[in-house]
Amino acid sequence: MKDSLPIYRLEPQDTSVKRLAMLGRQIFGLHDEFRLSETRDGKVLRNAHHLVEIANASGAVWAADESQMWRPSVSAELPGDDDALSIAKDFLHREGLLPALKAPFSYGKPVIGGTHFALRKDGKRQNRRLDVQVVYPVMVDKIPVVGGGSDLTVTLGHKGSVIGFSGGWRTVVAEFDAKMIAPDKVKEQFHGLMSQMKIESFDMSLAYYAAPSFTAQEFLYPVYVCRATAVFGKQRVPLRQVMLAATDFGPPLTFGEPQAKRPKSAKPATVSKEKAKTEAAGKLRRSFAAATVTRPWEAGTSWIGQSGGLAGSQANAQGFVDEWAAAGWHIDFNWGDANAWESDWRRNDDTWVDNADFVFYTGHANMNGWVLSKPDDGFLDFAEIGAGPQTPGDLWGQSDLEWATIAACGPLQDDLLASGGGDVLARWDGAFDGMHILMGYGAITFDNTDEGRKLAQYAKGGSTIIDSWFRTAREIQPATNGAAAPDGPNVWVGAMWVGKDGVDPVNDHAWDYGSVANDPTSPTWLAAMWTTC
Known part of the structure; x- marks a missing residue:
């Protein structure tokens, strides 16, 4: 060596x-x-x-x-x-x-x-x-x-x-050497990070890290790319790939401050009387012209960070809600690790996930769902959200949710991308009870701090929601991940949506920043789109 x-x-x-x-x-x-x-x-x-x-x-x-x-x-x-x-x-x-x-x-x-x-x-x-x-x-x-x-x-x-x-x-302008860290020490570090999970497999390889184009970078440095699979109940989940320093040059891995324990009685604050009236009337179509200074739009985020060995997740999620808060949106929730309850997405979705317009998750996922925390079993499975769009439904979009982003290693795998990916249109159709778009990846991806912030920035710049997500992924994730099908080797970013005659959310913009389709209740078709990162 x-x-x-x-x-x-x-x-x-x-x-x-x-x-x-x-x-x-x-x-x-x-x-x-x-x-x-x-x-x-x-x-x-x-x-x-x-x-x-x-x-x-x-x-x-x-x-x-x-x-x-x-x-x-x-x-x-x-x-x-x-x-x-x-x-x-x-x-x-x-x-x-x-x-x-x-x-x-x-x-x-x-x-x-x-x-x-x-x-x-x-x-x-x-x-x-x-x-x-x-x-x-x-x-x-x-x-x-x-x-x-x-x-x-x-x-x-x-x-x-x-x-x-x-x-x-x-441009490379100078070069110097740094002492290499032994692979066995890196392996020990990785397993320490993942100590709260049941790791089933692990491997690592050398790479050099080039930061996204919108980020300043003074040095190109080597890292160990760590890959692993963990078991959550009956689910085998490929973990977001983690980069650990390969030399004593660094940089070190740093985590944010842990959140205080979440009160069981916590509920999001009421944002405005205007919003309550809008929703009581059936949530009529809103547009930029109808926006007021109160901006009754809401965002929220759930994330798995330190409990899942992901140093980037907390900042990734924080960037998303900070951007929408700066635009005048109300932040309904920002729950991480042990506070990111599965029940927010299912049993109590009317209070949390379906009470917001735009929700961002980052953590670990596979094609079947994503990791959350107890109560419940800690994994939100597609089978738990319904077999198909319902009218009226009782999950996402029945109340308020328009757009959800899952920044993890799924859940939009499909046989069209790689063998074994299944049929995403059949797997996730039950998520759409009025929700417009579900966004995510169709492959294993890398932990990072920037997806939430850039997604919101591009949407606030007037790009469509899907364009904003696709560009964000292209600028942050590499084109390949070294994994086998159905989770590689190409890295795919995707979006799924539903519609009917006269209602197609594909060109949705964020509220205040362009047109938004009517809620696609009782949809007659389903669609998905993916592009390589």
Whole structure:
């Protein structure tokens, strides 16, 4: 075993407006017909449906033709995988968009992915591919780079046209060595973190961590990626992958302060008389024009952090509720670890989960459900929420819930993505008793601190709920996870929704930030969409 591993000092790419304008020309052929603006994290160029953004922290790029990317209404004639590789390679080299890497850095084998759409109507399911994606991962010698901050992705639409480009590479400016930590010590550390769970299997491998493009990063450093499966009752659950320091350079793993014990009598505060009147009248459709200064919208979060060995979950959940609180929303709940009761999602959902408009969970999950805490058995199984949409139903959306996000290792696996994933439309249809969209992953993912914050930020910026979630996942998770089917090897982010004639939540925006569909009660069809991270 080596005694040391190299650490690399980094600098961001050019983040100037001049480079942004040049990227608009290179990617979409835009010239002077655009407008410039700034967000909290970057500089933005927009021309009608074309968006190009540079991240201030890294110089990485996000570019999308928003009329084409992640749009089930678009019918595209797509290139095959081999042609897509050739088109993407020619595009990157012609436009000079593939950063030149010097040894020991190189590009790994491209990953072919894309966006898939599934629709079930009248008892029949149809699957359709919406785009093709070519992802270029980065390697350090033979060690992969993970973390979402290095992959370059080209998205191809109708007849091979470029409809998306994302990624970047921070420039390496210096190198030094750090003493390597022995694998047996890391294994001992991992099992200490997971001591509250029944671990069934474990393995780990080396990687380098590249932070998401919107995050400042001074050093590229090695980590051990730790993978494990735990048993919760009758469920085998693949855990979110945890990264532990591979050298004494660090960084150390830190957890937030534990929450005080939750009072049994706790209930969310009443937010406004206007909301009560709205719900009493059947929760009429609300729109940006109808919003008032009281903003009677609500958010909440449940999370498994220290009890599940996840150092990122608490900050991940806090970022979500902080963003909505800053927008004037009421925060109904923020329950973590032993306070994140399963009963909030089922027996007492009218008081908690279904009392909020937007709910975010982060922790551990599989395709069948996600881990919560007692009372009850501590695992919310799809079989516990009903066999299908009911009218009137008694779970999610019957009262108030529009959107739920499960930031974990599921629950949207499907045979369309990998063998053994089952049929997500049959498995989770019982969740929709008026709820609009269920979002999550269809593969094993990495623990992190940023999903909740970025999801809310993009939604507050005017993107649709699904676009906000898909972009968040693309920027944070790597394209592959090293796992076998049905939980890998590609990392899929997904969304499932239901509708009927005249009601389709696919283009829902957050309240106050765009249009929202009527509640899809008595739905006549179910749909799902996934894209590779």
